[in-house]
Amino acid sequence: MLDCQTMGRLLHPYLDGELSAREALDIQAHLERCPDCAALYRNEKLFLDLLKGALPVPVAPDGLRQRVRKVVEAAGQEKRSRQRFRLMAVPSLALTVVALLVIGILALGKKPLQDLVDVAVNTHQGYLNDNLPLDIKSSDPAQVVRWFEKRINFPISLGQEPVKNLRLRGGRLVAFQGKNAVFLTYEMGQHRLSLLMTTAEGVNLSGAEGFKLEQTRFYQSANHGFQTLSWIQEGLAYVIVSEKQELNKQACMICHGNDRQQHIPKGFYDKET
Amino acid sequence: MDEEKDRLFEELVLPCLDALYGFGLLLTGRSSEAEDLVQDTVLRAYRFFRHYQQGTNCKAWLFTIMKHIFLNQATQRAREVLCPYLSGESDALWEDLMNQAQGSSDLRHEVFSQDIQKALDHLPNSFRLVVVLKDVEGFSYDEIAKLLDCPMGTVMSRLSRGRNLLRRFLQAYGDQSAEKHIERQNERRRA
DSSP states (O other), rough: OOOHHHHHHHHHHHHHHOOOOHHHHHHHHHHHHHHHHHHHHHHHHHHHHHHHHHHOOOOOOHHHHHHHHHHHHHHHHHHHHHHHHHHHHOHHHHHHHHHHHHHHHHHHOOOOOHHHHHHHHHHHHHHHHSSSSSEEOSSSSHHHHHHHHOOOOSOOOOOSOBBTEEEEEEEEEETTTTTEEEEEEETTTEEEEEEEEOOOOOOOOOOOOEEEEEEEEEEEETTTTEEEEEEOOOOOOEEEEESOOHHHHTTHHHHHHHHHHHHOOOOGGGGGO | OHHHHHHHHHHHHHGGHHHHHHHHHHHHOHHHHHEEEEEEEHHHHHHHHSSSSHHHTTHHHHHHHHHHHHHHHHHHHHHHOOOOOTTTHEEEEEHHHHHHHHHHHHHTTTHHHEEEEEEEEOOOOHHHHHHHHHHTTOOOOOHHHHHEEEEEOHHHHHHHHHHHHHHHHHHHHHHHHHHHHHHHHHHHHHH
């Protein structure tokens, strides 16, 4: 049996339609028996109806509407032109062989392109051995993002909420094929883990094994005693380095925060490492 | 396929611009910043639209994106606006606000339609956010709790207190309007 005090506590949830059917029935039964609560209910309902009808509804300025449309259209065009380029860039097998031969001949005597995974592992190792100090030491993702934003030409977004067992130590700017890459390093309990990211142009991800989820192909490899997980997404290439693949997967929360479900491909955590 | 996705994006996201702008205003307090926030949010939503699960609340998805961008851009300010325990949560402060609402003299001269906005402006951020998310945007308690990263009980408490404060402010304006009305009638009679 519901008392008047509980009734007062549940009145707004009842009016907002937030109660279960059973709770709502209990409330209705109480209202039929108790004239005081019934009067309170009528007053509250009147007030909430009045309030909901009178609260100002925001209206976006016309200029903003146009601005947003333009930005979306531009993003759409960019996406479509990238796709067209990809289609045009699929050559026949013969052309590929010829192109590879030409490139091979031209490349004779030159240093081979450095792989992003190698750079990630070397930087991680260098940092662990105290040979490569951090440019910025901070556990505040926003501060680290601000530091990098002035020095790189691509956006980075780090989850702001504290993630269990994952503590940012700082970052370092790394040169990769004439452009800048972001190196971030983390503590995960007793373990150390690093993330290297840069723009995807010209990046070749090496990895013995790969798996594809939604539109993204992930590569796993072992390199100098470390395990790496690498992938390309939204024009950016990422490499995570640590001692174990299972740690690498947990580190996705660096960017995604605790909100795993919304942005991480389905089945990611089910893939065996 | 892409055209279909673009069409769906326009269908689902563009109608939320007004609500997004309102949320941006609540977070930043400035029109120009709110507009930038809306633009960044829509652009990010476009890029990550494949992650949106059809059939779920698109507006809640967009608000979450906006909150994350705001947190990234202005961590300190974001904590002040979004943190559940910084402003207006203690009983003593709430009592103060209730007394202020009862006796506030500088607020006693508006007509009702303007009163609501003014009363809303006088609410602490944490109360105002919840009242607007519920009573203007129509989010459920659960959606608000997830959006603001706070327990459902906190949402219920803030909503109840926020609405009670609004009622007090509005009653104060109403009493003043009634007094003025009677005064004007008396003046007419005397004349």
